[in-house]
Amino acid sequence: MRQTWRWFGPQDRVGIKDMLQAGVEGVVSALHHIPTGDIWSPEEIAARQQLIACKKDGTPSGLAWEVVESLPVSEDIKQQMGNWRTHIENYKQSMQHLADAGIKIICYNFMPVLDWTRTDLTYRLPSGATCMRFDLIDFAAFDLFILERAGAHEDFPDDVIEEAKGRFERLDDAGRELLVGSIIYGLPGDAEAPSMANVRANLAQYDNISQEQLRSHFVAFLEEVAPVAQTLGMRLCCHPDDPPFGLLGLPRIMSTEADYKYMMDAVDIPANGITLCSGSLGARPDNDLPGMMKRLGDRVHFLHLRNVALESDAIKGSFYESEHLGGHVNMVALMQAALDEEARRKVEGRDDWSIPMRPDHGLDILDDQKRKAQPGYPAIGRLKGLAELRGIMAALLSL
CATH class of the missing domain: 3.20.20.150 (Divalent-metal-dependent TIM barrel enzymes)
Known part of the structure; x- marks a missing residue:
């Protein structure tokens, strides 16, 4: 190789x-x-x-x-x-x-x-090293309660939705901004200035595909x-x-x-x-x-x-x-x-x-x-x- x-x-x-x-x-x-x-x-x-x-x-x-x-x-x-x-x-x-x-x-x-999707770009491990992580609950919180995507509730089981609701409610403004920034980083062209309007517009292009x-x-x-x-x-x-x-x-x-x-x-x-x-x-x-x-x-x-x-x-x-x-x-x-x-x-x-x-x-x-x-x-x-x-x-x- x-x-x-x-x-x-x-x-x-x-x-x-x-x-x-x-x-x-x-x-x-x-x-x-x-x-x-x-x-x-x-x-x-x-x-x-x-x-x-x-x-x-x-x-x-x-x-x-x-x-x-x-x-x-x-x-x-x-x-x-x-x-x-x-x-x-x-x-x-x-x-x-x-x-x-x-x-x-x-x-x-x-x-x-999307090019890739993670919810945390600096997840800290017990060793002190950091890595990228995808947390399903965090992602559901973003999809359901920040992006508020139509039909999102159909994509997650009830227990995930309930846990995501609690996770979202515990996030302060800084935490929500960090979560959005981590997810948006994988959207080409949006990494510098996350915009929910841009995300919704990009997703809407695939509504009928x-x-x-x-x-x-x-x-x-x-x-x-x-x-x-x-x-x-x-x-x-x-x-x-x-x-x-x-x-x-x-x-x-x-x-x-x-x-x-x-x-x-x-x-x-x-x-x-x-x-x-x-x-x-x-x-x-x-x-x-x-x-x-x-x-x-x-x-x-x-x-x-x-x-x-x-x-x-x-x-x-x-x-x-x-x-x-x-x-x-x-x-x-x-x-x-x-x-x-x-x-x-x-x-x-x-x-x-x-x-x-x-x-x-x-x-x-x-x-x-x-x-x-x-x-x-x-x-x-x-x-x-x-x-x-x-x-x-x-x-x-x-x-």
């Missing part, structure tokens, strides 16, 4: 020197400043490559931009509204420019409105872009829903193994593949991550390795992001399955036999708590996770 590291660009508080000291082999990045739906130009791509290739003193870093995360899919494409056809053509053009620059792997997601319709829109998108990726020698890899269950009345179509199988069968070419995110999929207790790697591994183009501690056996339940070796996912079994897939590919002579992986998220520990990096992306916590993953890999390869 090729060891990579996500970098958000020049504004990221974890920089090139940190990546070098962590000993990573490649960089995962994206042009977040370009509006969704616009074309990524050769000049913008080259500028990002240059930033990654050089240290601050101008000497070579030895690193390269190897994986795009993400080339975002616009809401117009997901809804098949407005400029969706133009946005698909722009997506193809961006793929062409990335391929011309030598970048061949694109991670993306098809989640409506069912799960089946969203899935058909996804297939239509793949039918356009996956053949282009195949021709360009690129690999597209869809990230799962995070968390992998329904929220805010929005349709979810990438939460289970069956969802991935449907997507791969609908457009059955090698370029149409998977980002297997053990943390996102692992937040649902019925997802078997090692089994998914064994059964779907032929089309796994990218690995996100992190872990979650589940707080119930419910499909839709509370969880927090744990140490890489300390949660619900059997990380040793998952990595063994990934190494087995790499060995199989190598025997077949596949150019893509080495699957890029990155230590996904990490606990904020030590000086991370002063640095205030992107939530989930501390320097030391990720390095600790990467060290643990390296240890597993070294042990398994020595057997």
